[in-house]
Amino acid sequence: MAKTKNGISGFLRNLYRVFKTRDAYPLLILILPIIYLMIIDPVSFTLVWFVGQQVGRGALVFVFFLVAWDFNDSRKFFSATHDKKRYVVLGALLIALLIYYYFRVFNGFFARPPIDPSTGTPMDTAFTTYVRVYVTSQLGVSQESTLSFLLAMDFVFYALFCLAATALLYSVRSVRLMTLPVIYLIGLGILDMMDAYFPEDSLAFLQVWVYLIWNVVVFLLSLMGFHTNVDYSAAPIHLPSLILHGNQLFLWGYKGYVGLAIYWPSSGVVSMIIYSLVIVVLMVKLDAPRSRKAVYAVVGAVGTYFVNVIRITLIVLYITYVSSDFQAFHASIGEVLFIAWIFIYLLAVIHYENQHQPRQPPPTTTKRSKPRPAADSTPLRDRASSKSQSVKKARGEQVKMKS
Numbered sequence: 001m002a003k004t005k006n007g008i009s010g011f012l013r014n015l016y017r018v019f020k021t022r023d024a025y026p027l028l029i030l031i032l033p034i035i036y037l038m039i040i041d042p043v044s045f046t047l048v049w050f051v052g053q054q055v056g057r058g059a060l061v062f063v064f065f066l067v068a069w070d071f072n073d074s075r076k077f078f079s080a081t082h083d084k085k086r087y088v089v090l091g092a093l094l095i096a097l098l099i100y101y102y103f104r105v106f107n108g109f110f111a112r113p114p115i116d117p118s119t120g121t122p123m124d125t126a127f128t129t130y131v132r133v134y135v136t137s138q139l140g141v142s143q144e145s146t147l148s149f150l151l152a153m154d155f156v157f158y159a160l161f162c163l164a165a166t167a168l169l170y171s172v173r174s175v176r177l178m179t180l181p182v183i184y185l186i187g188l189g190i191l192d193m194m195d196a197y198f199p200e201d202s203l204a205f206l207q208v209w210v211y212l213i214w215n216v217v218v219f220l221l222s223l224m225g226f227h228t229n230v231d232y233s234a235a236p237i238h239l240p241s242l243i244l245h246g247n248q249l250f251l252w253g254y255k256g257y258v259g260l261a262i263y264w265p266s267s268g269v270v271s272m273i274i275y276s277l278v279i280v281v282l283m284v285k286l287d288a289p290r291s292r293k294a295v296y297a298v299v300g301a302v303g304t305y306f307v308n309v310i311r312i313t314l315i316v317l318y319i320t321y322v323s324s325d326f327q328a329f330h331a332s333i334g335e336v337l338f339i340a341w342i343f344i345y346l347l348a349v350i351h352y353e354n355q356h357q358p359r360q361p362p363p364t365t366t367k368r369s370k371p372r373p374a375a376d377s378t379p380l381r382d383r384a385s386s387k388s389q390s391v392k393k394a395r396g397e398q399v400k401m402k403s
């Protein structure tokens with residue numbers, strides 16, 4: 001226990017030394033738009049696809065981790081610029097992005113519209129209607145998923161800002177070193193674009209995941225005592241019972257009956273793709289053999305799938321035994337499970353790699369021997385004669401002194 005505590009404290013001290021340098025300060029500008037969104041619209045930071053009119057921005061939280069990972073991985077090559085003109089240009093880009101996010105959150109400009117009492121969210125204004133109807137229809141976006149299109153724009157614009165900020169704060173060459181956040185954000189944007197142009201069950205290859213997930217969930221619930229072979233035309237129905245018919249779920253629990261239409265955005269497929277994308281991009285940067293990185297990526301994706309199965313199973317149990325009003329639980333349990341899983345898995349991978357890295361032998365130090373005095377090259381006879389002459393000379397001087 002003490003060894004683990006010392007290891008954690010040492011890791012935190014090393015992290016503090018890395019990020020307290022001047023070259024790390026510009027990273028605050030890089031993540032400032034996320035902090036801004038957290039302040040003005042904290043409700044939207046969830047992985048749930050839609051909550052009323054709010055859309056899930058919870059995936060943006062992982063950008064903090066990815067930025068820190070990339071900087072720590074290549075910190076020797078990041079040198080903050082001293083050019084004030086670059087900071088002025090970056091400030092203009094930052095203000096433009098923050099104004100856009102203000103429009104997105106408040107549906108207006110410097111005036112928050114009235115709150116809809118039924119949903120607790122801002123009501124539409126002429127500006128929002130114009131963007132969601134006219135612009136999206138001109139781009140061919142399905143009017144059933146215009147919020148997904150706007151969410152995709154949030155991610156894409158922020159990815160472009162990350163590229164520009166890295167080039168301005170450091171150098172153009174540093175852009176290739178800050179790739180993880182950009183790849184991740186563009187992946188999120190593409191995912192939301194898919195839902196914007198192909199809503200609900202339009203994408204068959206993603207809708208297939210609904211059945212792969214829910215069939216496993218129904219099997220686990222049957223092991224827990226749920227009745228799955230139910231004839232709902234007959235009465236009475238024994239509790240708890242459920243039927244999965246296509247993408248329709250019929251659940252009879254102790255808190256009432258619930259019927260759900262299941263589509264891939266609301267079945268955890270989005271969360272699975274998001275967290276699998278995080279694991280894959282991190283494995284690319286990991287200093288390990290390719291075969292081992294491939295194994296880590298596959299294990300991470302499979303683990304994410306089973307975490308999602310556990311999430312949905314817990315939601316069904318909550319509806320059955322606790323309450324049929326499951327929106328709050330549905331919105332929170334996913335973040336708790338997925339975030340815990342991904343951090344535990346990444347820490348386990350890093351710990352394994354540190355334990356199995358080849359240890360370099362310590363450098364050998366050779367003791368320097370004291371230099372010996374140079375040998376006298378005078379012949380032995382000459383040395384003897386010179387010695388006798390010096391003795392005679394000394395005796396002669398003594399005789400003179402006596403006299």
